[in-house]
Amino acid sequence: MSRRKNIVLISTRSAVDITAKVAKELDVPVTEMITRTFADGEIYHAFPCDIAGCDLVIIASTHDDAAHQELIDLVAGARYWNALSVNVVIPYLGYSTMERAKPDSGEIPKGITRTRQIFRARPDYVAFLDLHSESVMHAHTGEIRTRHLWSEMLAAEKIKTLQLDNLVLVSPDYGFSKRVARLAGLLDCPHTAANKDRYDVDKTIVGQLSSAVRGRTAIICDDMIRTGGSMLQTVDRCYQAGAIGVMVMATHLVLSGNARERFVEKGIGCIIGADTYPGTVSDELLQVYSVAPVIADELKSYFRLQ
Structure with a gap:
């Protein structure tokens, strides 16, 4: 052509x-x-x-x-x-x-x-x-x-710039676990998944998590963060399973309502994501990479x- x-x-x-x-x-x-x-x-x-x-x-x-x-x-x-x-x-x-x-x-x-x-x-x-x-x-x-x-390659490059040791990637549900596995392959680190069930609009229950996170820094990965409900539950599950630190990552950082404040209150100091959602830029909480x-x-x- x-x-x-x-x-x-x-x-x-x-x-x-x-x-x-x-x-x-x-x-x-x-x-x-x-x-x-x-x-x-x-x-x-x-x-x-x-x-x-x-x-x-x-x-x-x-x-x-x-x-x-x-x-x-x-x-x-x-x-x-x-x-x-x-x-x-x-x-x-x-x-x-x-x-x-x-x-x-x-x-x-x-x-x-x-x-x-x-x-x-x-x-x-x-x-x-x-x-x-x-x-x-x-x-x-x-x-x-x-x-x-x-955007997995760009996400992997962004995570590498943070120079984190002893990583494990966590999917908040099994449906997203294949994509998390691909990202883990790029980062040469282990991965695991929680069990999430949706029972109403913007309401989910996240079940137990495996001990693969014990003694590691967990990055919880999903395609988007809206209210952050399921991710915040997964943060708790990570610490209960022995993680020494938790970060979160999603391509689309919608962050509706008071989602940012809820993550900060939970002790999350870094949210990694892309610039796909209008107005998303890096700041003291967000580490943003461009999909351009x-x-x-x-x-x-x-x-x-x-």
Whole structure:
């Protein structure tokens, strides 16, 4: 395939920071959308240049309803103005934990239904990063190319910079244990898993943990931290099983409500994570790495830029 040269890189309003990092990695400019907010709250968007015949790349985290709708508007607008291809990268997919509904519950599996809305806007390509479940990638009719990108290498590099000894990685449930095992392989350290059961919205019970953490520094790993409930329970289980120190790590640091304060009160002094969720930056508690290199490498491969 020939090398693509006519690439236009844009972002939704909440993904400006990560898009700038990706642009630097790609050595291409960011094309800033023209936006205005009317008095009644309606949002105006316009492409600042002719995108007909261009390969448009949209970087968008769908962390709330407005961000989700903005992405759909941009994809539909790109089709309207005859972009050659419309390509989407979603660092953080909102509602991703709602990928299925319990039988006879009446629940709406919004992870599937909302991702299907994005696909129905007819992008050519959609890449997701560290999904809670890959099932959402298949909510289309096979006409869209999808990719699941992983940040494990970057997470491993970040952990190595902390120069910690005698590590053990801990998954708060068995469902995530395979991904934790891959990360443990990169760090050449052991891993184990607790047993987590969800009994209500944002409510879980974490069972006992093996003695593999005894005498070690445990890093509890998950795909995201929202309220932190299950991780905080796992912190207790780690200390009960003999860990000498505990840290936590997740790709998507949502940290809703007073989650930060709850971790500090539990004695956690370091939370490791990525910059996928809008506004996530390093501070006295957070050790943040950027996923921009993973996104840039994928786009370089996809557009034959290297």
